[in-house]
Amino acid sequence: xxxxxxxxxxxxxxxxxxxxxxxxxxxxxxxxxxxxxxxxxxxxxxxxxxxxxxxxxxxxxxxxxxxxxxxxxxxxxxxxxxxxxxxxxxxxxxxxxxxxxxxxxxxxxxxxxxxxxxxxxxxxxxxxxxxxxxxxxxxxxxxxxxxxxxxxxxxxxxxxxxxxxxxxxxxxxxxxxxxxxxxxxxxxxxxxxxxxxxxxxxxxxxxxxxxxxxxxxxxxxxxxxxxxxxxxxxxxxxxxxxxxxxxxxxxxxxxxxxxxxx
Numbered sequence: 001x002x003x004x005x006x007x008x009x010x011x012x013x014x015x016x017x018x019x020x021x022x023x024x025x026x027x028x029x030x031x032x033x034x035x036x037x038x039x040x041x042x043x044x045x046x047x048x049x050x051x052x053x054x055x056x057x058x059x060x061x062x063x064x065x066x067x068x069x070x071x072x073x074x075x076x077x078x079x080x081x082x083x084x085x086x087x088x089x090x091x092x093x094x095x096x097x098x099x100x101x102x103x104x105x106x107x108x109x110x111x112x113x114x115x116x117x118x119x120x121x122x123x124x125x126x127x128x129x130x131x132x133x134x135x136x137x138x139x140x141x142x143x144x145x146x147x148x149x150x151x152x153x154x155x156x157x158x159x160x161x162x163x164x165x166x167x168x169x170x171x172x173x174x175x176x177x178x179x180x181x182x183x184x185x186x187x188x189x190x191x192x193x194x195x196x197x198x199x200x201x202x203x204x205x206x207x208x209x210x211x212x213x214x215x216x217x218x219x220x221x222x223x224x225x226x227x228x229x230x231x232x233x234x235x236x237x238x239x240x241x242x243x244x245x246x247x248x249x250x251x252x253x254x255x256x257x258x259x260x261x262x
Contacts, residue, residue: 027141029090030197032209034130037082045116045125046084051259053113054086060109061102063088065145067194067262069157069254072217081127085159085254087194087211087262089143096133134197134209139178145262146192146213152256156217157194163207163248170206173245174198177208180236186212189226194262204250217253 037043055066067087090096103109110117119125136142148155164170177183177196186193196210214220227233236242256262 027138028136028143028195028197029093029095030134030136030143030195031088031090031096032130032132032134033086033088034132035084035086035126036128036130037084037126042125042127043082043084045119047257047259049113049116049125050084050086051257053109053116055259055261056112057103057106057109058088058099060106061099063090063099065089065143065261068257068260069159070257072156072253072255089195093133093135130203131201132199132203132209133201134195134199137174137177137183137196137198137208139181139183140193140196143195144193146194148192148213148215150215152258152260154216155213155256156215156220157211157213157254157256158220159209159211159252159254161199161204161207161209161248161250162246163204163250164245165247167206169245169247170208172242174208176236176242176245180239180242181232182236185227185230185232185236189223189230191223191227220253 035046037046050068055068058066066089067085069085069087071083088099090099092098116125146155146157162173164173183193183196191212192214194211194213197208199205199207199209212220212223214223
C-alpha cells in the first residue's frame with residue numbers, strides 16, 4: 001500500500017461507514033396498529049379519536065400521511081369483532097418511542113383525545129390493541145401514496161402477510177422480492193403498492209407484509225389475473241432457489257376510512 005493511501009486508510013473506513021449508515025437510514029420504518037373492537041360505540045369512539053385527535057397530532061409532528069383502514073364488509077368474517085388498522089410511516093426505528101414522547105407533550109392532542117385517553121376500565125374504547133413494527137425493503141425503501149382515481153369509498157386495498165417456515169426461508173422470500181425483482185413485477189403491472197416491509201416485531205414471525213391498492217374489487221381481481229399469467233412470474237415462481245419460502249399467506253381486504261390520508 002502506498003504511504004499516502006496507508007495514512008488515509010482509517011479516514012476512508014470512517015467515510016465508508018458513514019456512507020453505509022446513511023444509506024441504511026434511508027429505509028422507512030412503519031408501525032401498524034390493529035384495534036380489536038366489539039361494539040358500535042367502541043368503533044365510534046375510536047373513529048372520533050383517530051380523526052379529531054390522533055391524526056391531527058401526528059400531522060403536527062411532521063407525519064403528513066397516515067393510513068386508517070377497516071375490513072371490507074364482505075371480508076368481515078367475524079361478526080363479533082370489528083377491526084381498525086392504522087398505518088404510520090416513520091423515518092427511524094426509534095420513531096415509535098419518540099412519537100409517544102411527543103404526543104404526551106401536545107396539549108391540543110391531550111384535549112382533543114380526552115374521551116379516548118381518559119376512558120374508564122369498564123367502558124374501554126377497544127378490546128385489544130396490536131402493534132406491528134416493520135422495516136421497508138431495500139428495493140422499496142419508502143412508502144408510496146396510491147395513484148388511484150376512484151373515491152375512497154370504492155377503493156379496495158389488499159394487506160398481505162407472508163409467513164415462512166424458518167428465518168432462512170423468510171430471508172429467501174425477502175430476497176425474492178428484492179434481488180428476484182418481484183417488486184419490479186408488481187410495479188410493472190401497476191399494483192400501486194403503498195409499502196413492502198419486513199416484520200421486525202410482531203406475533204406471526206418470521207413474516208413480511210405489503211399493501212397493494214386498487215380502484216375496486218373488480219380491478220383487484222383483474223390485476224391478480226394478469227400477475228398469474230405473467231411470463232416473468234411463471235419463471236420466478238418455479239426457480240428452485242425460491243421454493244417453499246412461504247408457509248402461509250394471510251390476505252386481508254381493507255378499505256380506507258373517509259378521513260384516511262392514504
